[in-house]
């Protein structure tokens with residue numbers, strides 16, 4: 001079985017985030033890491049390989065992003081993925097979800113041209129843009145069923161069953177491979193890479209593709225082709241001192257309720 | 267310039283993440299309850315921390331010196347020690363005193379029996395050398411082991427033994443007199459005790475790990491006095507060569523010194539991090555205390571201590587990984603241990619001072635580090651013993 005896990009390199013949320021002059025996220029000048037939510041996807045792919053140890057299963061980590069994004073692939077390899085694919089091209093910068101999903105889908109097709117891809121795994125969203133729509137778009141482009149937001153994943157043969165926890169009910173969904181799957185942060189803690197894994201990752205193969213390798217025109221992606229544009233980005237304002245209600249005559253509760261009502265909390 | 271490899275830095279980050287998520291939030295509670303957290307030890311095992319320097323056949327990572335296996339162990343100890351010195355020493359002792367003697371001197375059968383669980387973190391082992399009357403002078407061991415048919419009968423007492431009485435302790439290795447030999451000294455014939463090392467499995471009748479110590483620090487680390495009253499173990503539990511027990515012990519000691527130095531580096535780093543944050547927050551006389559030279563200079567001292575201790579420690583570790591000549595490594599190990607541990611004690615004194623009255627309160631971790639640091643200058647060879655070794659390394663005939 002051939003599994004592709006899509007992993008995104010995102011700015012470290014604990015570091016200061018910056019924007020480029022065109023209001024896109026600065027991905028080169030800040031510390032980055034493998035999006036935490038994608039670690040769950042890697043974990044599920046690895047668990048599937050471990051649970052079905054009698055089968056030949058290969059896990060490929062795929063990322064689209066600038067040079068530094070290779071670190072996301074490295075982390076997935078350190079955790080245990082078998083090989084990596086890094087798509088990088090200056091023309092991709094500033095792509096929206098549609099552009100990104102096009103590049104991912106083409107890369108998955110290219111990986112599949114060597115060995116059929118049975119399962120594509122995504123995290124539920126990226127920790128920087130938080131769109132959560134790329135899995136669905138890639139599924140559509142590949143013409144595969146999308147089975148999204150799984151909290152529990154079971155598989156046997158070519159059958160996959162997942163649980164999706166909603167606000168009011170839990171759905172159980174069955175599907176037949178090949179599919180596109182996305183998993184939530186409830187699917188099971190991701191493993192830490194061991195030192196052995198870190199050393200082993202050095203020797204694992206990583207392929208680099210450019211847009212022309214994938215047969216994608218530069219004009220189809222990037223900021224120019226994007227359907228949305230960021231007009232303005234403002235840093236979150238610093239926290240201001242709150243309002244203190246002093247209760248001297250028993251009117252405190254009323255004042256508090258009025259305040260909450262004025263902010264539409266109650 | 268001395269630099270760690272990219273892989274080592276990545277591994278450091280991994281252990282730091284683990285320590286921050288799995289250890290730091292609970293360290294104060296474990297300390298208060300004197301609780302040895304078996305589940306966390308198991309998780310450390312899953313991360314492969316106990317097996318960094320063990321071969322793959324026993325579940326280890328199979329790393330060689332060229333991979334920097336020992337350096338990676340030091341990094342793990344440092345990063346655990348940065349949030350909790352108790353977990354740092356638990357790892358250090360489990361590998362250095364528990365796994366290494368068996369790995370270095372054990373028969374294939376002994377290794378196959380004991381190592382898989384120890385390497386996985388499902389079990390820990392202790393090394394019992396120190397006795398009520400034998401510490402720095404470890405050769406003064408009084409514990410005896412007598413061969414009775416196919417069994418060793420062990421009688422005696424050990425004290426201050428780490429990882430020796432936890433619910434997952436699988437064995438302790440003890441040094442014991444197994445006889446004596448006549449040797450010539452200054453023209454006269456003297457009887458010299460023959461010291462050997464024997465594996466005593468937990469649960470052996472006659473072997474008791476007494477009630478855990480009430481210690482100044484390292485509360486979450488498991489330390490017990492041990493008593494042996496006619497404890498019988500099979501003859502094949504002899505570890506390594508008969509009569510070489512003391513020499514074997516000395517041979518594994520140098521690694522442990524560097525590992526303790528790494529634990530001290532973690533302590534100094536914690537002191538710097540905590541003090542730096544506090545110095546920026548705490549206001550006196552209309553500004554943060556970090557603006558006062560009296561405080562700022564102390565932080566400068568912490569940073570200086572940290573750099574020096576780190577360099578000494580990791581260059582010694584690199585020597586070990588590179589297979590440096592024994593005498594040179596011994597000297598480097600003793601120097602690293604001496605400097606890093608004494609710096610750690612100074613660093614905790616500085617950090618508590620920066621915190622003022624809060625530094626004396628258990629609600630801040632600084633107080634815990636203050637209590638934990640002192641033993642670094644004592645365990646695995648006191649500062650005096652390190653100075654003695656360093657002086658001898660200089661060629662001085664120190665007794």
Ligand SMILES: Cc1cc2nc3c(=O)[nH]c(=O)nc-3n(C[C@H](O)[C@H](O)[C@H](O)COP(=O)(O)OP(=O)(O)OC[C@H]3O[C@@H](n4cnc5c(N)ncnc54)[C@H](O)[C@@H]3O)c2cc1C
Nearest residue numbers: 393394395396400401402403426427428645646647648650
């Ligand atoms: C928490 C903890 C955990 C420990 N874990 C273990 C363990 O797992 N296994 C184990 O075997 N031991 C363990 N030890 C014991 C530790 O290694 C000894 O305490 C240490 O070696 C010192 O021995 P001692 O306590 O007998 O002190 P002593 O040897 O009695 O020393 C007393 C003082 O005299 C000084 N001194 C002694 N000889 C000389 C000399 N020749 N020149 C100059 N000064 C000298 C010492 O430096 C010290 O200051 C542990 C100790 C502690 C506190």
